[in-house]
Amino acid sequence: MKSSSRKNSHEWEAERLEPPPVPDLSGPWRGTGRFSFSPPTPPLPAMSWNRKHLLDIESLTTDEILTVLDTARAFKAVGERAIKKVPALRGKTVVNLFIEPSTRTRISFQLSEQRLSADIINFTAEASSLKKGETLKDTARNLEALNADFIVIRHSASGAPHFLARVLNASIINAGDGAHEHPTQALLDTFTIREKKGRIAGLNITILGDVLYSRVARSDLWALTKLGAKVTFCGPSTLVPREFEQMGARVTHDVEEAIRDADIINLLRIQHERQRKTMFPSLGEYTSLFGLNKDRLARTKPDALIMHPGPINRGVEIDSEIADCPRSVILEQVTNGLAVRMAVLFLVNGGKGPQEISA
Amino acid sequence: MGCCRAGRDELMPERTVILNAPAIQRALTRIAHEIAERNEAGNEVVLVGIQRGGVALAQRLGHLLSGIWGHSVQVGKLDVSMHRDDLDQRVAPEVQPTVIPFDVTDKTVVLVDDVLYSGRTTRAAMDALNDFGRPKRIQLAVLVDRGHRELPVKADFVGKNLPTAQSETVRVHLAETGEADEVVLEKELP
Numbered sequence: 001m002k003s004s005s006r007k008n009s010h011e012w013e014a015e016r017l018e019p020p021p022v023p024d025l026s027g028p029w030r031g032t033g034r035f036s037f038s039p040p041t042p043p044l045p046a047m048s049w050n051r052k053h054l055l056d057i058e059s060l061t062t063d064e065i066l067t068v069l070d071t072a073r074a075f076k077a078v079g080e081r082a083i084k085k086v087p088a089l090r091g092k093t094v095v096n097l098f099i100e101p102s103t104r105t106r107i108s109f110q111l112s113e114q115r116l117s118a119d120i121i122n123f124t125a126e127a128s129s130l131k132k133g134e135t136l137k138d139t140a141r142n143l144e145a146l147n148a149d150f151i152v153i154r155h156s157a158s159g160a161p162h163f164l165a166r167v168l169n170a171s172i173i174n175a176g177d178g179a180h181e182h183p184t185q186a187l188l189d190t191f192t193i194r195e196k197k198g199r200i201a202g203l204n205i206t207i208l209g210d211v212l213y214s215r216v217a218r219s220d221l222w223a224l225t226k227l228g229a230k231v232t233f234c235g236p237s238t239l240v241p242r243e244f245e246q247m248g249a250r251v252t253h254d255v256e257e258a259i260r261d262a263d264i265i266n267l268l269r270i271q272h273e274r275q276r277k278t279m280f281p282s283l284g285e286y287t288s289l290f291g292l293n294k295d296r297l298a299r300t301k302p303d304a305l306i307m308h309p310g311p312i313n314r315g316v317e318i319d320s321e322i323a324d325c326p327r328s329v330i331l332e333q334v335t336n337g338l339a340v341r342m343a344v345l346f347l348v349n350g351g352k353g354p355q356e357i358s359a
Numbered sequence: 360m361g362c363c364r365a366g367r368d369e370l371m372p373e374r375t376v377i378l379n380a381p382a383i384q385r386a387l388t389r390i391a392h393e394i395a396e397r398n399e400a401g402n403e404v405v406l407v408g409i410q411r412g413g414v415a416l417a418q419r420l421g422h423l424l425s426g427i428w429g430h431s432v433q434v435g436k437l438d439v440s441m442h443r444d445d446l447d448q449r450v451a452p453e454v455q456p457t458v459i460p461f462d463v464t465d466k467t468v469v470l471v472d473d474v475l476y477s478g479r480t481t482r483a484a485m486d487a488l489n490d491f492g493r494p495k496r497i498q499l500a501v502l503v504d505r506g507h508r509e510l511p512v513k514a515d516f517v518g519k520n521l522p523t524a525q526s527e528t529v530r531v532h533l534a535e536t537g538e539a540d541e542v543v544l545e546k547e548l549p
Binding site for chain 2: 074351
Protein backbone atom coordinates (compact mmCIF):
# COMPACT_ATOMS: atom_id res chain seq x y z
CA MET A 1 0.00 0.00 0.00
CA LYS A 2 1.32 3.38 -0.91
CA SER A 3 1.11 5.73 2.02
CA SER A 4 0.26 8.60 -0.30
CA SER A 5 -3.08 7.06 -1.18
CA ARG A 6 -3.92 7.03 2.51
CA LYS A 7 -4.03 10.79 2.59
CA ASN A 8 -7.55 10.72 1.28
CA SER A 9 -8.83 8.76 4.19
CA HIS A 10 -8.64 11.55 6.73
CA GLU A 11 -11.07 13.51 4.65
CA TRP A 12 -13.88 11.49 6.15
CA GLU A 13 -14.98 14.22 8.50
CA ALA A 14 -15.36 16.62 5.63
CA GLU A 15 -17.29 14.03 3.70
CA ARG A 16 -20.95 14.77 4.11
CA LEU A 17 -23.63 14.06 1.61
CA GLU A 18 -25.09 17.28 0.35
CA PRO A 19 -28.73 17.15 -0.66
CA PRO A 20 -28.74 16.67 -4.42
CA PRO A 21 -28.97 19.97 -6.27
CA VAL A 22 -31.58 20.49 -8.92
CA PRO A 23 -30.36 18.26 -11.71
CA ASP A 24 -29.22 19.63 -14.98
CA LEU A 25 -29.95 16.79 -17.35
CA SER A 26 -28.55 18.76 -20.24
CA GLY A 27 -25.27 19.06 -18.38
CA PRO A 28 -21.95 18.42 -20.00
CA TRP A 29 -21.71 14.96 -18.50
CA ARG A 30 -24.65 13.71 -20.47
CA GLY A 31 -23.59 11.47 -23.27
CA THR A 32 -19.93 11.88 -22.43
CA GLY A 33 -19.88 9.75 -19.37
CA ARG A 34 -18.42 12.59 -17.33
CA PHE A 35 -20.30 13.53 -14.22
CA SER A 36 -18.68 16.03 -12.00
CA PHE A 37 -20.61 16.43 -8.75
CA SER A 38 -17.65 15.34 -6.63
CA PRO A 39 -13.92 15.33 -7.14
CA PRO A 40 -12.58 12.02 -8.41
CA THR A 41 -11.10 9.89 -5.66
CA PRO A 42 -8.42 7.40 -6.61
CA PRO A 43 -9.28 3.83 -5.63
CA LEU A 44 -7.75 2.79 -2.34
CA PRO A 45 -5.38 -0.14 -2.43
CA ALA A 46 -6.12 -3.45 -0.73
CA MET A 47 -5.70 -3.77 3.00
CA SER A 48 -2.19 -4.10 4.32
CA TRP A 49 -2.86 -6.28 7.32
CA ASN A 50 -2.05 -9.95 7.24
CA ARG A 51 -1.08 -10.61 10.85
CA LYS A 52 -2.63 -13.22 13.05
CA HIS A 53 -1.49 -11.52 16.26
CA LEU A 54 -0.94 -8.04 17.66
CA LEU A 55 2.08 -8.49 19.91
CA ASP A 56 3.84 -5.14 19.77
CA ILE A 57 4.11 -1.90 17.84
CA GLU A 58 7.84 -2.17 17.23
CA SER A 59 7.43 -4.80 14.50
CA LEU A 60 4.51 -3.09 12.71
CA THR A 61 5.00 -1.18 9.48
CA THR A 62 3.72 2.35 9.00
CA ASP A 63 1.06 1.04 6.62
CA GLU A 64 -0.12 -1.51 9.15
CA ILE A 65 -0.50 1.19 11.80
CA LEU A 66 -2.44 3.37 9.33
CA THR A 67 -4.65 0.43 8.43
CA VAL A 68 -5.64 0.01 12.08
CA LEU A 69 -6.30 3.75 12.42
CA ASP A 70 -8.43 3.91 9.28
CA THR A 71 -10.39 0.80 10.24
CA ALA A 72 -10.92 2.21 13.74
CA ARG A 73 -12.57 5.26 12.23
CA ALA A 74 -15.32 3.07 10.81
CA PHE A 75 -15.74 1.31 14.14
CA LYS A 76 -15.97 4.63 15.97
CA ALA A 77 -18.97 5.42 13.77
CA VAL A 78 -20.54 2.10 14.82
CA GLY A 79 -20.28 3.21 18.45
CA GLU A 80 -22.25 6.35 17.64
CA ARG A 81 -25.26 4.50 16.25
CA ALA A 82 -28.41 3.50 18.09
CA ILE A 83 -27.44 -0.15 17.55
CA LYS A 84 -23.76 -0.32 18.48
CA LYS A 85 -23.19 -3.93 17.57
CA VAL A 86 -22.05 -5.65 14.38
CA PRO A 87 -21.85 -9.40 13.70
CA ALA A 88 -18.22 -9.47 12.57
CA LEU A 89 -17.01 -11.92 15.25
CA ARG A 90 -20.25 -13.86 15.67
CA GLY A 91 -19.51 -17.35 16.93
CA LYS A 92 -15.91 -16.54 17.86
CA THR A 93 -14.64 -17.01 21.39
CA VAL A 94 -12.35 -14.48 23.05
CA VAL A 95 -10.52 -15.17 26.29
CA ASN A 96 -9.52 -12.11 28.29
CA LEU A 97 -6.56 -13.43 30.23
CA PHE A 98 -5.66 -10.69 32.68
CA ILE A 99 -2.89 -12.04 34.86
CA GLU A 100 -2.09 -8.55 36.09
CA PRO A 101 -4.79 -6.32 37.60
CA SER A 102 -6.47 -4.04 35.09
CA THR A 103 -9.83 -2.40 35.05
CA ARG A 104 -10.07 0.04 32.18
CA THR A 105 -8.20 -1.96 29.55
CA ARG A 106 -10.12 -5.12 30.48
CA ILE A 107 -13.48 -3.35 30.36
CA SER A 108 -12.58 -1.68 27.08
CA PHE A 109 -11.62 -5.00 25.50
CA GLN A 110 -14.75 -6.68 26.86
CA LEU A 111 -17.08 -4.06 25.44
CA SER A 112 -15.21 -4.07 22.11
CA GLU A 113 -15.60 -7.84 21.89
CA GLN A 114 -19.28 -7.64 22.78
CA ARG A 115 -19.85 -5.01 20.12
CA LEU A 116 -18.34 -7.41 17.60
CA SER A 117 -20.74 -10.16 18.78
CA ALA A 118 -18.00 -12.44 20.13
CA ASP A 119 -18.45 -14.82 23.06
CA ILE A 120 -16.25 -13.87 26.00
CA ILE A 121 -14.50 -15.66 28.83
CA ASN A 122 -12.95 -13.42 31.47
CA PHE A 123 -10.07 -14.74 33.42
CA THR A 124 -8.29 -12.78 36.13
CA ALA A 125 -5.27 -13.65 38.21
CA GLU A 126 -7.10 -13.34 41.51
CA ALA A 127 -9.72 -15.89 40.60
CA SER A 128 -7.57 -18.28 38.64
CA SER A 129 -5.65 -21.45 39.21
CA LEU A 130 -2.44 -19.51 38.61
CA LYS A 131 -2.75 -18.83 42.29
CA LYS A 132 -2.72 -22.59 42.77
CA GLY A 133 0.59 -23.00 40.97
CA GLU A 134 -0.45 -23.62 37.36
CA THR A 135 2.01 -22.34 34.75
CA LEU A 136 1.03 -19.76 32.14
CA LYS A 137 1.50 -22.34 29.40
CA ASP A 138 -0.81 -24.85 31.09
CA THR A 139 -3.40 -22.19 31.77
CA ALA A 140 -3.29 -21.06 28.15
CA ARG A 141 -3.48 -24.60 26.79
CA ASN A 142 -6.50 -25.27 28.94
CA LEU A 143 -8.12 -22.15 27.53
CA GLU A 144 -7.30 -23.25 24.04
CA ALA A 145 -8.88 -26.62 24.75
CA LEU A 146 -12.08 -24.59 25.02
CA ASN A 147 -11.49 -23.66 21.35
CA ALA A 148 -10.74 -20.02 22.03
CA ASP A 149 -10.12 -18.11 18.80
CA PHE A 150 -8.53 -15.07 20.42
CA ILE A 151 -6.61 -14.57 23.65
CA VAL A 152 -6.22 -11.04 24.95
CA ILE A 153 -3.42 -11.16 27.49
CA ARG A 154 -2.21 -8.73 30.14
CA HIS A 155 0.81 -10.02 32.03
CA SER A 156 3.47 -8.59 34.32
CA ALA A 157 6.22 -10.38 32.39
CA SER A 158 7.54 -8.81 29.19
CA GLY A 159 7.21 -11.22 26.28
CA ALA A 160 4.35 -13.30 27.73
CA PRO A 161 2.14 -12.62 24.64
CA HIS A 162 4.97 -13.62 22.31
CA PHE A 163 5.38 -16.83 24.27
CA LEU A 164 1.69 -17.67 23.91
CA ALA A 165 1.81 -16.91 20.19
CA ARG A 166 4.52 -19.55 19.83
CA VAL A 167 2.77 -22.29 21.79
CA LEU A 168 -0.89 -21.77 20.86
CA ASN A 169 -2.94 -21.67 17.69
CA ALA A 170 -5.22 -18.83 18.82
CA SER A 171 -4.70 -15.21 17.78
CA ILE A 172 -2.92 -13.36 20.58
CA ILE A 173 -3.48 -9.68 21.38
CA ASN A 174 -1.11 -8.00 23.80
CA ALA A 175 -3.03 -5.93 26.35
CA GLY A 176 0.18 -4.91 28.12
CA ASP A 177 3.23 -7.01 29.00
CA GLY A 178 5.41 -5.83 31.86
CA ALA A 179 7.30 -2.67 31.01
CA HIS A 180 7.60 -3.78 27.36
CA GLU A 181 4.61 -2.71 25.24
CA HIS A 182 0.93 -1.80 25.34
CA PRO A 183 0.11 -1.72 21.64
CA THR A 184 -3.61 -0.91 21.76
CA GLN A 185 -2.93 2.05 24.06
CA ALA A 186 -0.40 3.42 21.57
CA LEU A 187 -2.86 2.90 18.72
CA LEU A 188 -5.65 4.71 20.55
CA ASP A 189 -3.28 7.54 21.50
CA THR A 190 -2.19 7.84 17.88
CA PHE A 191 -5.80 7.66 16.69
CA THR A 192 -6.78 10.45 19.10
CA ILE A 193 -3.89 12.69 18.05
CA ARG A 194 -4.61 12.12 14.35
CA GLU A 195 -8.30 12.84 14.85
CA LYS A 196 -7.62 16.03 16.81
CA LYS A 197 -4.67 17.38 14.83
CA GLY A 198 -5.40 15.89 11.41
CA ARG A 199 -1.91 14.44 11.15
CA ILE A 200 0.95 12.90 13.09
CA ALA A 201 3.97 13.79 10.97
CA GLY A 202 5.89 16.81 12.21
CA LEU A 203 4.13 17.07 15.57
CA ASN A 204 6.10 17.54 18.79
CA ILE A 205 4.88 15.04 21.34
CA THR A 206 6.13 15.17 24.92
CA ILE A 207 5.68 12.17 27.16
CA LEU A 208 6.09 13.29 30.73
CA GLY A 209 6.49 11.15 33.82
CA ASP A 210 7.39 7.61 34.72
CA VAL A 211 8.89 6.57 31.40
CA LEU A 212 11.22 3.91 32.80
CA TYR A 213 8.42 1.62 33.92
CA SER A 214 5.98 2.59 31.20
CA ARG A 215 5.03 0.20 28.42
CA VAL A 216 2.78 2.99 27.13
CA ALA A 217 5.80 5.25 26.63
CA ARG A 218 7.61 2.57 24.64
CA SER A 219 4.63 1.69 22.45
CA ASP A 220 3.77 5.35 21.91
CA LEU A 221 7.36 6.06 20.92
CA TRP A 222 7.35 3.31 18.29
CA ALA A 223 3.97 4.26 16.85
CA LEU A 224 4.51 8.01 16.78
CA THR A 225 8.04 7.98 15.39
CA LYS A 226 7.02 5.52 12.64
CA LEU A 227 4.37 8.07 11.62
CA GLY A 228 6.87 10.93 11.62
CA ALA A 229 6.34 12.67 14.97
CA LYS A 230 9.13 13.97 17.18
CA VAL A 231 8.88 12.40 20.62
CA THR A 232 10.40 13.88 23.77
CA PHE A 233 10.62 11.94 27.03
CA CYS A 234 10.77 14.07 30.18
CA GLY A 235 10.87 13.31 33.89
CA PRO A 236 13.31 12.81 36.75
CA SER A 237 16.63 11.41 35.53
CA THR A 238 16.01 8.28 37.58
CA LEU A 239 12.82 7.62 35.60
CA VAL A 240 13.97 8.91 32.21
CA PRO A 241 17.48 7.59 31.56
CA ARG A 242 19.48 8.74 28.53
CA GLU A 243 19.31 5.21 27.11
CA PHE A 244 15.95 6.07 25.54
CA GLU A 245 17.79 8.24 23.03
CA GLN A 246 18.94 5.01 21.40
CA MET A 247 15.27 4.22 20.67
CA GLY A 248 14.83 7.53 18.86
CA ALA A 249 13.40 9.72 21.60
CA ARG A 250 14.73 13.08 22.71
CA VAL A 251 15.40 12.99 26.44
CA THR A 252 15.28 16.02 28.72
CA HIS A 253 14.92 16.54 32.44
CA ASP A 254 13.75 20.14 32.11
CA VAL A 255 9.97 20.18 32.10
CA GLU A 256 9.65 23.81 30.96
CA GLU A 257 11.76 23.10 27.91
CA ALA A 258 9.96 19.82 27.20
CA ILE A 259 6.49 21.33 27.06
CA ARG A 260 7.28 24.71 25.45
CA ASP A 261 7.00 23.53 21.84
CA ALA A 262 4.82 20.49 22.43
CA ASP A 263 1.66 19.94 20.37
CA ILE A 264 0.70 17.05 22.62
CA ILE A 265 1.58 16.55 26.29
CA ASN A 266 1.03 12.94 27.27
CA LEU A 267 1.20 12.49 31.03
CA LEU A 268 2.07 9.17 32.58
CA ARG A 269 1.02 8.02 36.00
CA ILE A 270 3.71 7.45 38.61
CA GLN A 271 3.53 3.69 38.97
CA HIS A 272 4.11 3.06 42.66
CA GLU A 273 3.47 -0.65 42.19
CA ARG A 274 6.37 -1.13 39.77
CA GLN A 275 8.94 0.83 41.72
CA ARG A 276 11.08 -1.49 43.71
CA LYS A 277 13.07 1.33 45.25
CA THR A 278 12.34 5.00 45.63
CA MET A 279 13.19 6.81 42.43
CA PHE A 280 12.52 10.34 43.73
CA PRO A 281 12.31 11.80 47.24
CA SER A 282 8.55 12.32 47.48
CA LEU A 283 5.37 12.64 45.46
CA GLY A 284 5.19 16.26 46.57
CA GLU A 285 8.60 16.97 45.11
CA TYR A 286 7.65 15.20 41.87
CA THR A 287 4.52 17.33 41.63
CA SER A 288 6.37 20.59 42.16
CA LEU A 289 9.12 19.69 39.67
CA PHE A 290 7.19 17.81 36.98
CA GLY A 291 3.46 18.03 37.66
CA LEU A 292 1.34 19.82 35.05
CA ASN A 293 -0.23 22.85 36.68
CA LYS A 294 -1.84 26.09 35.51
CA ASP A 295 1.42 28.04 35.40
CA ARG A 296 3.16 25.45 33.29
CA LEU A 297 0.15 25.05 31.03
CA ALA A 298 0.15 28.82 30.41
CA ARG A 299 3.63 28.52 28.92
CA THR A 300 2.67 25.86 26.37
CA LYS A 301 1.32 26.35 22.86
CA PRO A 302 -2.30 27.52 23.09
CA ASP A 303 -3.49 24.53 21.08
CA ALA A 304 -1.41 21.92 22.87
CA LEU A 305 -3.57 19.00 23.98
CA ILE A 306 -3.27 17.04 27.20
CA MET A 307 -3.49 13.28 27.19
CA HIS A 308 -3.25 10.64 29.89
CA PRO A 309 -3.69 6.86 29.59
CA GLY A 310 -5.35 6.76 33.02
CA PRO A 311 -5.93 6.22 35.80
CA ILE A 312 -5.02 9.80 36.64
CA ASN A 313 -3.63 10.79 40.02
CA ARG A 314 -5.19 14.21 40.51
CA GLY A 315 -2.80 16.51 42.29
CA VAL A 316 0.26 14.38 41.47
CA GLU A 317 1.12 14.39 37.76
CA ILE A 318 -1.79 16.65 36.82
CA ASP A 319 -3.70 19.43 38.55
CA SER A 320 -7.34 18.56 39.02
CA GLU A 321 -8.70 21.52 37.06
CA ILE A 322 -6.38 20.83 34.12
CA ALA A 323 -7.63 17.27 33.87
CA ASP A 324 -11.11 18.67 33.24
CA CYS A 325 -10.19 21.59 30.99
CA PRO A 326 -11.19 21.74 27.30
CA ARG A 327 -7.64 20.96 26.19
CA SER A 328 -7.77 17.63 27.96
CA VAL A 329 -8.75 14.75 25.66
CA ILE A 330 -8.47 12.09 28.35
CA LEU A 331 -12.06 10.90 28.09
CA GLU A 332 -11.98 10.90 24.30
CA GLN A 333 -9.04 8.52 24.58
CA VAL A 334 -11.35 6.14 26.45
CA THR A 335 -14.00 6.33 23.71
CA ASN A 336 -11.41 5.88 20.98
CA GLY A 337 -9.98 2.88 22.81
CA LEU A 338 -13.15 0.95 22.03
CA ALA A 339 -12.95 1.75 18.32
CA VAL A 340 -9.28 0.86 18.08
CA ARG A 341 -9.71 -2.45 19.93
CA MET A 342 -12.66 -3.37 17.70
CA ALA A 343 -10.51 -2.60 14.66
CA VAL A 344 -7.63 -4.74 15.96
CA LEU A 345 -9.90 -7.72 16.62
CA PHE A 346 -11.54 -7.29 13.21
CA LEU A 347 -8.20 -7.17 11.39
CA VAL A 348 -6.57 -10.00 13.32
CA ASN A 349 -9.59 -12.18 12.55
CA GLY A 350 -8.72 -12.02 8.87
CA GLY A 351 -4.97 -12.36 9.36
CA LYS A 352 -3.61 -15.70 8.35
CA GLY A 353 -0.14 -14.67 7.36
CA PRO A 354 3.05 -16.09 8.81
CA GLN A 355 4.18 -14.38 11.97
CA GLU A 356 7.72 -13.52 12.84
CA ILE A 357 8.07 -14.14 16.52
CA SER A 358 11.48 -13.64 17.96
CA ALA A 359 12.42 -16.14 20.61
CA MET B 360 -18.55 -4.65 -5.18
CA GLY B 361 -16.33 -2.86 -7.62
CA CYS B 362 -15.41 -5.93 -9.53
CA CYS B 363 -16.57 -9.45 -9.24
CA ARG B 364 -13.82 -11.76 -10.13
CA ALA B 365 -13.39 -15.45 -10.24
CA GLY B 366 -10.08 -16.90 -11.16
CA ARG B 367 -6.72 -15.21 -11.34
CA ASP B 368 -5.50 -12.17 -13.12
CA GLU B 369 -3.70 -12.90 -16.35
CA LEU B 370 -1.42 -10.43 -18.00
CA MET B 371 -3.60 -9.92 -21.06
CA PRO B 372 -7.23 -10.86 -20.51
CA GLU B 373 -9.60 -10.64 -23.44
CA ARG B 374 -11.58 -7.44 -22.93
CA THR B 375 -15.10 -6.78 -24.21
CA VAL B 376 -16.89 -3.50 -23.60
CA ILE B 377 -20.42 -4.36 -22.49
CA LEU B 378 -21.70 -0.83 -21.82
CA ASN B 379 -20.10 2.40 -22.94
CA ALA B 380 -20.73 5.80 -21.40
CA PRO B 381 -23.99 6.67 -23.23
CA ALA B 382 -25.32 3.15 -22.64
CA ILE B 383 -24.64 3.44 -18.89
CA GLN B 384 -26.41 6.78 -18.87
CA ARG B 385 -29.42 5.34 -20.73
CA ALA B 386 -29.57 2.37 -18.35
CA LEU B 387 -29.52 4.65 -15.30
CA THR B 388 -32.18 6.93 -16.79
CA ARG B 389 -34.39 3.90 -17.43
CA ILE B 390 -33.81 2.55 -13.90
CA ALA B 391 -34.69 5.97 -12.47
CA HIS B 392 -37.97 5.97 -14.40
CA GLU B 393 -38.72 2.43 -13.26
CA ILE B 394 -38.07 3.41 -9.64
CA ALA B 395 -40.36 6.43 -10.11
CA GLU B 396 -43.04 4.26 -11.69
CA ARG B 397 -42.92 1.74 -8.86
CA ASN B 398 -42.89 4.37 -6.09
CA GLU B 399 -45.27 7.08 -7.32
CA ALA B 400 -44.63 10.38 -5.51
CA GLY B 401 -41.34 9.23 -4.11
CA ASN B 402 -41.74 11.13 -0.85
CA GLU B 403 -40.69 8.14 1.18
CA VAL B 404 -37.96 6.83 -1.12
CA VAL B 405 -34.29 7.01 -0.15
CA LEU B 406 -31.29 5.62 -2.01
CA VAL B 407 -28.41 3.79 -0.35
CA GLY B 408 -25.32 2.95 -2.38
CA ILE B 409 -23.31 -0.10 -1.36
CA GLN B 410 -19.58 0.60 -0.96
CA ARG B 411 -17.70 0.95 -3.13
CA GLY B 412 -19.22 0.51 -6.58
CA GLY B 413 -22.80 1.44 -5.68
CA VAL B 414 -22.09 4.81 -4.09
CA ALA B 415 -21.55 6.84 -7.25
CA LEU B 416 -24.45 5.09 -8.99
CA ALA B 417 -26.78 5.94 -6.09
CA GLN B 418 -25.71 9.59 -6.36
CA ARG B 419 -26.48 9.63 -10.08
CA LEU B 420 -29.85 7.95 -9.59
CA GLY B 421 -30.59 10.50 -6.85
CA HIS B 422 -30.00 13.35 -9.28
CA LEU B 423 -32.12 11.72 -11.97
CA LEU B 424 -34.97 10.96 -9.56
CA SER B 425 -35.01 14.44 -8.06
CA GLY B 426 -35.47 15.69 -11.63
CA ILE B 427 -38.39 13.34 -12.19
CA TRP B 428 -40.11 13.97 -8.86
CA GLY B 429 -39.24 17.65 -8.57
CA HIS B 430 -37.93 17.35 -5.04
CA SER B 431 -34.62 16.32 -3.55
CA VAL B 432 -33.94 12.65 -2.87
CA GLN B 433 -31.85 11.54 0.07
CA VAL B 434 -28.82 9.43 -0.73
CA GLY B 435 -26.67 7.49 1.71
CA LYS B 436 -23.83 5.02 1.51
CA LEU B 437 -23.40 1.74 3.27
CA ASP B 438 -20.35 -0.40 3.94
CA VAL B 439 -21.11 -4.08 4.44
CA SER B 440 -17.65 -5.31 5.53
CA MET B 441 -18.66 -5.92 9.13
CA HIS B 442 -21.65 -8.00 8.02
CA ARG B 443 -19.93 -10.26 5.50
CA ASP B 444 -20.22 -14.02 5.95
CA ASP B 445 -16.63 -14.81 4.97
CA LEU B 446 -14.66 -12.66 7.42
CA ASP B 447 -12.66 -15.55 8.84
CA GLN B 448 -11.85 -16.93 5.39
CA ARG B 449 -10.08 -13.91 3.98
CA VAL B 450 -7.89 -10.96 4.81
CA ALA B 451 -9.99 -8.33 6.57
CA PRO B 452 -11.66 -6.11 3.96
CA GLU B 453 -11.00 -2.41 3.87
CA VAL B 454 -13.85 -0.72 5.71
CA GLN B 455 -15.27 2.31 3.93
CA PRO B 456 -17.42 4.97 5.61
CA THR B 457 -21.09 4.36 6.18
CA VAL B 458 -23.04 7.62 5.99
CA ILE B 459 -26.82 7.40 6.31
CA PRO B 460 -27.80 10.91 7.43
CA PHE B 461 -31.53 10.14 7.61
CA ASP B 462 -33.89 7.72 9.34
CA VAL B 463 -34.69 4.68 7.20
CA THR B 464 -37.62 3.57 9.36
CA ASP B 465 -40.85 3.36 7.31
CA LYS B 466 -39.00 4.48 4.17
CA THR B 467 -38.64 2.61 0.92
CA VAL B 468 -34.91 2.03 0.68
CA VAL B 469 -33.50 1.37 -2.77
CA LEU B 470 -30.15 -0.38 -2.35
CA VAL B 471 -27.85 0.39 -5.27
CA ASP B 472 -24.89 -1.71 -6.35
CA ASP B 473 -22.85 -1.97 -9.52
CA VAL B 474 -22.76 -5.74 -10.07
CA LEU B 475 -25.10 -8.41 -8.71
CA TYR B 476 -23.31 -11.76 -8.56
CA SER B 477 -23.59 -14.26 -5.67
CA GLY B 478 -26.11 -12.12 -3.76
CA ARG B 479 -23.99 -12.28 -0.60
CA THR B 480 -23.20 -8.57 -0.62
CA THR B 481 -26.91 -7.81 -0.90
CA ARG B 482 -27.67 -10.08 2.06
CA ALA B 483 -24.97 -8.35 4.11
CA ALA B 484 -26.34 -4.96 3.06
CA MET B 485 -29.87 -5.83 4.18
CA ASP B 486 -28.44 -7.05 7.49
CA ALA B 487 -26.38 -3.88 7.93
CA LEU B 488 -29.32 -1.65 7.01
CA ASN B 489 -31.37 -3.19 9.81
CA ASP B 490 -29.00 -1.60 12.34
CA PHE B 491 -30.22 1.80 11.18
CA GLY B 492 -33.95 1.19 11.50
CA ARG B 493 -36.81 -0.80 10.01
CA PRO B 494 -37.43 0.19 6.41
CA LYS B 495 -40.96 -0.20 5.08
CA ARG B 496 -39.51 -2.06 2.13
CA ILE B 497 -36.14 -2.62 0.51
CA GLN B 498 -35.67 -2.70 -3.25
CA LEU B 499 -32.51 -3.50 -5.16
CA ALA B 500 -31.15 -1.66 -8.21
CA VAL B 501 -28.01 -2.90 -10.00
CA LEU B 502 -26.22 -1.77 -13.12
CA VAL B 503 -25.25 -5.30 -14.17
CA ASP B 504 -26.75 -8.67 -13.17
CA ARG B 505 -24.18 -11.28 -14.10
CA GLY B 506 -26.00 -14.34 -12.69
CA HIS B 507 -24.53 -17.16 -10.53
CA ARG B 508 -26.66 -16.43 -7.49
CA GLU B 509 -25.82 -18.34 -4.31
CA LEU B 510 -28.69 -16.88 -2.29
CA PRO B 511 -32.37 -16.25 -3.08
CA VAL B 512 -31.81 -12.63 -4.11
CA LYS B 513 -33.38 -10.89 -7.10
CA ALA B 514 -32.90 -7.33 -8.29
CA ASP B 515 -35.95 -5.09 -8.76
CA PHE B 516 -34.20 -2.83 -11.27
CA VAL B 517 -31.47 -4.04 -13.64
CA GLY B 518 -29.44 -2.00 -16.09
CA LYS B 519 -28.11 -4.94 -18.06
CA ASN B 520 -28.55 -8.69 -17.74
CA LEU B 521 -25.20 -10.18 -18.64
CA PRO B 522 -24.77 -13.96 -18.88
CA THR B 523 -21.22 -14.72 -17.74
CA ALA B 524 -18.96 -17.62 -16.94
CA GLN B 525 -17.65 -17.72 -13.39
CA SER B 526 -14.12 -17.53 -14.73
CA GLU B 527 -14.90 -14.12 -16.23
CA THR B 528 -14.61 -10.79 -14.45
CA VAL B 529 -17.02 -7.85 -14.75
CA ARG B 530 -15.43 -4.46 -14.13
CA VAL B 531 -17.42 -1.28 -13.75
CA HIS B 532 -15.41 1.90 -14.27
CA LEU B 533 -17.08 5.21 -13.40
CA ALA B 534 -16.10 8.82 -13.93
CA GLU B 535 -16.29 9.44 -10.18
CA THR B 536 -13.23 7.26 -9.63
CA GLY B 537 -11.28 9.06 -12.31
CA GLU B 538 -11.90 6.71 -15.22
CA ALA B 539 -14.19 6.86 -18.22
CA ASP B 540 -17.64 5.33 -17.75
CA GLU B 541 -17.44 1.77 -18.97
CA VAL B 542 -18.56 -1.77 -18.12
CA VAL B 543 -16.07 -4.37 -19.29
CA LEU B 544 -16.17 -8.15 -19.37
CA GLU B 545 -12.73 -9.68 -18.99
CA LYS B 546 -12.11 -13.22 -20.11
CA GLU B 547 -8.90 -14.99 -19.28
CA LEU B 548 -7.13 -16.45 -22.26
CA PRO B 549 -6.73 -20.21 -22.07
